[in-house]
Amino acid sequence: MDKLRIEGGRRLKGRVTIGGAKNAALPAMAASLLTDESLTLDGMPDVWDVGTMRRLLLHLGASVSQHSLSDVTLSGASLKSHEAPYKLVKTMRASVLVLGPLLARYGRARVSLPGGCAIGARPIDQHIRALEQLGAKIELAHGFVNAETDGLKGASIRFGRQTVGGTENVMMAACLARGETVLDNCAREPEIVDLAALLTSMGAHIEGAGTSRIRIHGVERLTGAHHEIVADRIETATYAVAGALVGDEIEIDHCRPEHLEPLIDILRKTGTEVVSLPQSLIVRGGTRPIECVDIETAPYPGLATDMQAQLMVLLTQAVGTSKVHETIFENRFMHVAELGRMGASIELDGSRALVYGPSALTGAEVMATDLRASASLVLAGLVATGRTTIDRIYHLDRGYEHIEEKLEALGASIERLVAND
Numbered sequence: 466m467d468k469l470r471i472e473g474g475r476r477l478k479g480r481v482t483i484g485g486a487k488n489a490a491l492p493a494m495a496a497s498l499l500t501d502e503s504l505t506l507d508g509m510p511d512v513w514d515v516g517t518m519r520r521l522l523l524h525l526g527a528s529v530s531q532h533s534l535s536d537v538t539l540s541g542a543s544l545k546s547h548e549a550p551y552k553l554v555k556t557m558r559a560s561v562l563v564l565g566p567l568l569a570r571y572g573r574a575r576v577s578l579p580g581g582c583a584i585g586a587r588p589i590d591q592h593i594r595a596l597e598q599l600g601a602k603i604e605l606a607h608g609f610v611n612a613e614t615d616g617l618k619g620a621s622i623r624f625g626r627q628t629v630g631g632t633e634n635v636m637m638a639a640c641l642a643r644g645e646t647v648l649d650n651c652a653r654e655p656e657i658v659d660l661a662a663l664l665t666s667m668g669a670h671i672e673g674a675g676t677s678r679i680r681i682h683g684v685e686r687l688t689g690a691h692h693e694i695v696a697d698r699i700e701t702a703t704y705a706v707a708g709a710l711v712g713d714e715i716e717i718d719h720c721r722p723e724h725l726e727p728l729i730d731i732l733r734k735t736g737t738e739v740v741s742l743p744q745s746l747i748v749r750g751g752t753r754p755i756e757c758v759d760i761e762t763a764p765y766p767g768l769a770t771d772m773q774a775q776l777m778v779l780l781t782q783a784v785g786t787s788k789v790h791e792t793i794f795e796n797r798f799m800h801v802a803e804l805g806r807m808g809a810s811i812e813l814d815g816s817r818a819l820v821y822g823p824s825a826l827t828g829a830e831v832m833a834t835d836l837r838a839s840a841s842l843v844l845a846g847l848v849a850t851g852r853t854t855i856d857r858i859y860h861l862d863r864g865y866e867h868i869e870e871k872l873e874a875l876g877a878s879i880e881r882l883v884a885n886d
């Protein structure tokens with residue numbers, strides 16, 4: 466398994482360009498199953514999860530052609546299977562996003578139940594319940610969701626809790642259902658707005674994406690389209706925190722600052738200078754001591770859970786005690802023990818943490834446990850004195866494109882140690 470080796474203590478300066486959002490790219494790829502025409506997606510991030518979704522689409526019989534690293538054309542014209550097998554779903558939970566499209570277009574789908582993962586139990590009960598309300602017959606057996614329908618029908622559905630994947634899955638299915646669907650208590654993340662824009666350019670009738678009520682008028686068929694994936698707000702946030710920690714001045718280009726308001730607000734409260742421009746952010750750290758601040762994750766437009774681990778590293782450098790409250794996932798503090806091994810002083814109590822700062826972090830051998838936890842270890846390595854070696858960075862490769870190259874270009878001393886196995 467590859468590792469990352471970081472020599473900490475370097476100041477960063479320069480420009481970094483943000484890629485397309487992994488969490489918008491994955492549902493967009495699943496949407497290709499809704500049409501037999503070609504769907505061309507630009508701005509695709511070069512990350513492993515996109516490769517896993519590509520493998521899943523190929524397994525189903527879709528055709529996938531890659532024109533460049535960031536430009537791919539997909540077509541769900543002649544499927545040979547309706548099954549998302551365990552080996553792919555266990556590698557990437559977002560595989561479950563093929564459930565709604567397969568059911569809507571082919572009338573059946575068999576998708577392995579994802580099960581829990583490092584950050585929590587992560588059930589898909591809300592996806593299933595809503596698809597049943599659209600008229601699907603669903604049975605859970607032998608670790609699979611078996612779904613079939615002789616035609617989905619529009620319905621009024623209220624999600625019992627806000628779910629990003631659930632909103633996406635059901636929105637895609639409802640595009641080909643007969644009549645009108647009204648979804649309430651929807652997730653409002655920018656990735657949902659991006660998916661709705663793609664579906665609309667495929668001929669779907671969708672109103673209200675980005676609000677808690679989405680109204681969809683079903684159509685008989687969807688066409689091909691050309692779509693550019695929205696910029697990755699979590700990648701942006703990760704470089705912004707790097708800037709706050711060790712940046713003289715980092716310009717983060719090709720991003721959408723309006724998707725990051727709570728983060729920008731928190732960074733400013735810590736004393737970091739942030740200039741927000743229409744498509745870029747300029748972050749200057751180190752001009753004053755970092756101040757402590759309390760943070761709480763929430764569904765969009767609140768602070769994303771996917772930014773919590775990275776911000777926690779910044780709080781280890783703040784003067785005083787910061788409170789962190791994680792409200793989305795029940796087990797998203799796997800980074801805390803590893804940060805402790807680097808000298809952080811963090812006390813955990815269920816979904817809350819107290820971060821005592823400032824702590825002088827020291828380089829250590831640490832282990833990545835999930836995607837965003839891995840990003841927090843990279844940030845800790847940048848600010849620590851001495852050498853940090855991060856093992857199991859396949860977690861990082863799932864969602865960050867060329868992270869060591871981007872950080873090196875900013876002046877970090879970071880190297881990938883390629884495994885021989």
Ligand code: EPU
Binds near residue numbers: 586628770864
């Ligand atoms: N939940 C249920 N039942 C459901 C669905 C969700 O109880 O049927 C719960 C989950 O267990 C969780 C909460 O609702 O506690 C929110 O889950 P959600 O469905 O919104 O998450 P997701 O769609 O599985 C996406 C992102 C995650 C991100 C979350 C929250 C993708 C591919 N993944 O997951 O991204 O953390 O939304 O914003 O879009 C990451 O990129 O590292 C990542 C984990």
